[in-house]
Amino acid sequence: MKVEADQVFANNQAAAAVGATGAVIKMKGDKVGVFYGSKQALFDVDLDIYERQVTALIGPSGCGKSTFLRCLNRMNDTIDICRVTGKITLDSEDIYDPAIDVVELRARVGMVFQKPNPFPKSIYENVAYGPRIHGLVKSKADLDNLVEQSLRGAGLWEEAKDRLQEPGTGLSGGQQQRLCIARAIAVAPEVILMDEPCSALDPIATAKVEELIDELRENYTIVIVTHSMQQAARVSQRTAMFHLGELVEVDDTKTIFTNPSEKRTQDYITGRFG
């Protein structure tokens, strides 16, 4: 693991350096707290998400990392009893401001879920769904083009181009997840949130999705929740460690994995708890 990690760090070195010097803050969490009814699930989380970087959220189950992720595009709004305190900004705009249109926010901050959830429609319709509801294209040709670009962007074009009219649910698990990524990038979001995107996939499909995440970094800001230390090390530039609803520490991925400042982080990444 050590050797492998070192290699990965070498690969990520360049990006990390840029992040340290000239990275722009895309999203900013300021004392974010989340309550489910009277139970508090997240305590005063201050976390910055840098533009065109992959930020990994790690921590044991129930530590609040998915909860934080879902705050970033207000998916928690769909849960009746959920209440968010503190402030989250996207390009310095408060996303919980009543004046903000949550529908528009979610178009700017897309999401890929833990279990692949393609709609029971054709592959084409799955990708065309977002552009259609947001009116992003004028003509059928534009839409065709956008669908192709999105599928290419998700690395699914070669596999799917001959079966665009077949149901998306007929694809394999890994293909379905890439279809969901294609669906998300079709609406041209600025940020993509990924909630354990590989937890339902086999190692080969996982490798493909991870490769894709690395490519997507060029154009998108990505936040990924993962249970796999290796995955966090492989794909992310920054890592945030959560425990019991608190942010334990956040730093460059390399620092977190080689020289964490908190003992809890060290224990978790070496497998001593969690």
Next chain:
Amino acid sequence: MTTSVSAIVIIVLALTALGYILGRQRALAVSDREKTKLHSLPGYYGQTVALYVAVPAFLLLGVWLFVQPIAIESQISSDIPQSIVDQSGAKSLVMADVRRIANGLDLLVGSGGFTETDLANMRADFSNVRSRLASVGVALGSDVQPAVFEAAKSYRNIGKAGSLIRNIAVLVTALALGAWSWFRITPRMRARNTSETFIKSLLMGSSLIAILTTLGIIGSLLFESIHFFRIYPARDFFFSATWNPQFRGGSDLGILPLLWGTLYVSFVALALAVPLGLMIAIYLAEYAGSSLRSFAKPAIEMLAGIPTIVYGLFALITVGPFIRDWIAQPTGLGSSSSSVMTAGLVMGIMLIPFISSLSDDIINAVPQSMRDGSYGLGATQSETIRKVIMPAALPGIVGAFLLAASRAIGETMIVVMGAGASARLSVNPFEAMTTVTVKIVSQLTGDTEFASPETLVAFALGLTLFVFTLGLNIIALYIVRKYREQYE
């Protein structure tokens, strides 16, 4: 005869309880003596003995009760001289007399002052049987023929002998099998599995009863319909546009006006119920909070619990006159308070809960991940419902629709009271029309034997309706089954 059946049932039940206790005791005693552990809980051994006592005995009793009357009937009826049959017209009429006299003789003996020996010596040609029987409340149409009287006497005797043999056979079966299974008990006997087998056959038997009943109903419908089509041309039945039954004969029995009425009323009903029901379902499933939902859903389902005759009253007294006075008469479209519109609208209200409740369940069954996926792309709630949830739930909703449609097609009471009973082919929804079910009722009410086309047509109508609703149900089942595969 009935008293002796209930007596034997009680005796067998008592034996069953006894078998349970003895079986359980023996299991405990045997395991204690042999110092081995029982394979099953002691109760299972008791249950095994009880089952061996009860099940074969009751089966035998059931079969016997079914077969004995048939056997006796065929024997007696072959003994009746042909002359008597000719006299009264049909053998079945003679046999009905025989049964009534036999029954009367039972009562006579039961009322006292008349012994079995008196009865054996009684002869129809010397004593007045008719007045004797009238004294115990059995009225006969004419004086009793000696041969019929003798037949009744032997009917009684054979029946009594048969019942005695039956009782003995049932008791012997119960005791013998009970004792056999009791002696068989050893600690290693797998009593638990016996009980399992019994449960399985019990469940299987229950479903078999439902299936056999269905087959029986179809069979009788088919049989009588074939009978009908032998005396009335099928071509006229299916393609004639006139429905005009005459009990003197020479009627026109075309199904088209009835079928038209049925479809028209159902169409109006569904046109009201489907959009309303669907919107209710969407509101309940997607928008309503849990507290409102828990109140509103049962409240709407209450509509389904109202007897259709009450809906009929509502149609007759409120909706019908309202439509006539405010819509039909001012526009000059009709002057009758019974109309397709009245029946259709009221039936539509009745159908709302069928659509809303089923669709609500189906919409709820669409996985939350579909909604999340859509919201995550920035879709609004109604976009999500329109473009993701409804298409995903559509097959199930079609199933609900077809179920409601078969219900509408089969409805009778609301139609009689709302749309009237005159068969008519018309496109004006404010005119009175009628449906297949209503005509089935009106053809069968009144005292006629089932031999004329006017009564037998009811079966052909019923069969047509059955084929219709069966077809709809099969389509519904097919769609629902296809829907189930979607997410797995």
